[in-house]
Amino acid sequence: MITNFVFLSLLSYACVVLNAAFGPRTFSIDYSHDCFLKDGMPFQYISGSVHYFRIPRVYWKDRLLKMYMSGLNAVQVYVPWNFHETEQGVYNFAGDRDLEHFLYLANETGLFVILRPGPYICAEWEMGGLPAWLLQKPSIMVRTADPDYLQAVNDWLAVLLPKVKPWLYSNGGNILSVQVENEYGSYFACDYNYMRHLRALFRYFLGDDTVLFTTDGNTNREMTCGTLQGLYATIDFGTDTNASVAFDRQRRFEPRGPLVNSEFYTGWLDHWGEKHAHVDTEKVSSMLGEMLSMGANVNMYMFEGGTNFGYWNGADCDTRYRSVVTSYDYNAPLSEAGDPTDKLLAIREVIKKFRDVPLGPMPPAMPKFAYGFVTMKKVSPTNLLYLSCFQYYGYMLYRTKLPRMVPDPTPLISPLNGIHDRAYISINGVYQGFLERDTQLVMNVTGQEGDQMDILVENMGRVNFGSKINDFKARLNYSHLQILYTQASGLVSNLILGRDVLTDWQIYSLDIDGTIASGWPHSEVAQHHPGTISKSSDGPTFYMGTLEARGFAWDTFLKLKGWTKGQVWINGVNLGRYWPQRGPQQTLYVPGPLLSSSQPNNITVLELEGAPVDTRILFLDRPQLDSITKRS
């Protein structure tokens, strides 16, 4: 005799299964059983962070497939606001910025998505993903209920969230949950009205059934200021933390519901001049197993890091300004170039204990090739486009005349630490040296009254974490020119030469990227010095060369041995910054798809301080990310 209880239990289970098979798609939180439910069935996500904005579009599928074959069932994805709205009101979701295509590929690969649209994302990305044009209002308080900031957020999310809504799981897509803000509890403001505003916006655009959550660090202050009723509170921590202790803290804010570590650090970031980060594989794999055994949902940050191409790296500014390097390798399970590592294989072995890992081989690393040496020749800048309007990233040129003769070495001082972030000083075209934010605030110059002083100022990336995120790159009002506060880089306070405050500046926004993208200097017979071996060249100087990749264009790594610091473009694409003199990064990743196997590949280098006498550069088949040559 089947008791009523057994009958009803079987009936309810049958309903759940049938609902899962034929009912509406749902993803929700089961507070009774402390888990997520997908279509009414318990669901544990094992996820990895991947940033589409740090990977060439042609490689997205490769990275996602490797993550799937590693045993993940989800990927966690930030959306950087400034990547899609670099100019206010101008939106770009094309090519390498095609978020929906990335979501499509993840779906096609069988991966769910945990979306983190910010509006602030941190991520060692320029200004934590916030657009620099917000700083046109000098007093703006970003990440608060500042009305001007909120208006910009409203406008942005009114574009973004309708785009992602169709991709929600309940609408037939693969987005399971959406994070609101990012580690807000670590920000000084602790502005609940701001978080309430975001909650209302996300609910308005994404509906009441979407799982919205927050992520915060493992302290009471962070979990207190970063969480809000109606947003599921999750936590983040790495291998230096006791998982039970951390999850107990989550439980203080979410007594019931799934345990979630939204950022389990598999590695860490690098700053210029510091040792390459490394997190032990055994610690990562054993702690992953421990958390999965607790039934926790885990996202590994990062699973595939990628590259800060162009000027997109961020910076920290706790004790002093520290710029993040171009490589976002992160010592992650997939390398910067998307190569599976021992860490990935160890993680896959752990995941096998908790879910079926797809059968079949792990897709191999993309082929790499050592193309060898390319000789670079000095170029005289002939027609750099000077923009009257200011751009937000890259370089600015400040020009003035010496107010009096300084026959003896005379200190040029940035008394208020106003260089943002590095300045290269020349007198009548002769390089004198550099000044650097927080690090070098004085240097000596000599010259005659009326000599031309040129100061090239480099924006090394706006601060992406903490209270100094209002990282103005210029604030100086000149007699004849009101400086926009958001220009690429520059002087945020006056310079003093000896006893004289320097004034009457001419200011140029250098559109170097636009000029190079237009073909300069390769498109014309650029003036470069006669074929003699050039002496070691000092100061901001362009060099050009060509790489023949006859027959095949494979991934490669560019090493500038003996060069000091600068920027590299290949076929008009800005690969990012190099600084081998500081390290630890010694090579730049060159994705094969950027190269042509049938045409010469145009290489342009802007060396900011000094090139070696031997101006060859070297293409290797492996990266070098961990060698410090000089402490900063």
Ligand SMILES: CCCC/N=C1\SC[C@@H]2[C@H](O)[C@H](O)[C@@H](O)CN12
């Ligand atoms: C001690 C400082 C903690 C700041 N948070 C960091 S540093 C690396 C990571 C990424 O930036 C990530 O985007 C942050 O959410 C958490 N985190």
